[in-house]
Amino acid sequence: MSDMQLDSEARLYRPIAGGDVLCLACAHRCRIADGKRGVCGARVNAGGRLLCPYGWTAALSADPVEKKPFYHVLPGALTLSFGMYGCNFRCSFCQNHELADPASAARPPFAEPASPEGITAAARRLGAAMLVSTYNEPLITAEWGSAVLAEGKKAGLAGAFVSNGYATPEALDFLRPSVDCFKVDLKFFRDETYRKVAGARLEPVKTAIRLMLEKGFWVEVVTLLIPGLNDSKEEVSELAAFLASLSRDIPWHLTAFHPSHLMKDRPRTSPAALEKACEAGLTAGLKYVYTGNIDGGRQDTLCPSCGARLIVRDGYEVTADRVSGTGKCAECGRGMAGFWGPRT
Ligand code: SF4
Structure with a gap:
């Protein structure tokens, strides 16, 4: 360096x-x-x-908002996403392990100088509508992420964190002015699994999701369904019931596991297992349940009242959107939960 x-x-x-x-x-x-x-x-x-860490990036990329994934945030928008190094978790199935490595955080192998103004200007040049702190865990670089998103706000850009949700109340208060949306991984619903696989605890993630909703962040939750680890009927149902107890409007993304990093001893998640988990979410009362990392599946947004297909997706592409602009179902007029425009 x-x-x-x-x-x-x-x-x-x-x-x-x-x-x-x-x-x-x-x-x-x-x-x-x-x-x-x-x-x-x-x-x-x-x-x-x-x-x-402050004033540099290890990764910077223009991505569709659907890739984060956010399905109830500015459908079809481009984001400018940025990240650094390091993570507070140690997941053996990490899909970003090169950036997440704490050794790289201590001695960054690559760092491109960057400023909040420069990242915001780049986002505007690209036509992006949102800045996203992601790739490694953004909470550990909350000061930098917040500074970038605050600058973006001045230019009318929305801001998001893609996080494991291991936040403190102090961090959430600090981030509230600059961050509109959180995507949170609720990875398991067993404390022993959090401890063993991630080196963390379940309860702080549950508390943080509750506080995010109370403080007015838009929240979408992702659970990577890993065969034999977190896909039992009981665990999935308990997790879904917990989310529904906080808000039935939380979009829940169930994504398919692919063997990766240090976890190569398990098969891919089957479409049937994903569908069963989706049914558990709907039974718990969640209104918006999606699948990810598989072809097809549940990727469109339906009106929970009349069933109209309002946002149609083909992979990361939005091919129809009948919600943005009004935030309402184009058929029956019901209000649709989501972040459909910049906070004013
Ligand atoms: S408490 Fe601070 S230093 Fe410790 S892992 Fe979390 S962000 Fe890093």
């Missing part, structure tokens, strides 16, 4: 006794001694000040 400045002082932390700091960016709440890094590898205590 060059001698480019890779860090700035974090906002989400507080000093504690003996030169240690307490990081408040995610639910690990790492206590970090001088010279050490938190679990994510991205945040370091330098002489009693917590430093976090």
Whole structure:
């Protein structure tokens, strides 16, 4: 690496006794001694000040909003998505493990200098409607993501985080002014699986989803259905009931697992298993249930009242949209839950 400045002082932390700091960016709440890094590898205590990554990107790409996936957010819009290195989870099936590696966060193998103004200008040139902090876990670089999205807001761009949802209430309050939408992975509904597979806990993710809704973020939830790990009828039904207890309007995306990274000992998720999980979601009362990572499946948005097919998708492409503009069903006039335009 060059001698480019890779860090700035974090906002989400507080000093504690003996030169240690307490990081408040995610639910690990790492206590970090001088010279050490938190679990994510991205945040370091330098002489009693917590430093976090700032002013660069490791990945920057124009993607359709459907790829995040968001299905009730600006259908068909282009996003400019950006990411850094590091993660607070250790999932063996990670699909972005090169960026998520905490060792890379501590010593970035690649960093392109960037500024909130430059990213916003690039998004406008591309015709993007939304900036998205994604690829690695955005909560661990919340200060940078928030600065970029705040700049985007000035130019009328919406902002989103694609996250594992391991947020603290402090981080959510910090992010509320700049972030409109969260896509959250609710990976399992068993605490022991969270501990074993991700090195984290279930309860903080549940709490964060509840708080996101209370604080007014638009939230969509994704569950990667992994054969033999989280696809039992009981677990899927409990997870769906939990979401429905918070809001029946939460879109729930059930995506198919493909063997990857360190988890190659399990088969792909079958279409039949995905469909069963979808039925559990609908039985629990969720109004919007989708499948992903398979051809076909449930990818269109239907009106929960009259059943009209309102948003039609072909992969990441939107081929019909009869909601945007009004936020209502074009057939029966029912209000459709979603983020259909920039926050004013
Ligand atoms: S963001 Fe990183 S340093 Fe902060 S609490 Fe989470 S894992 Fe620890």
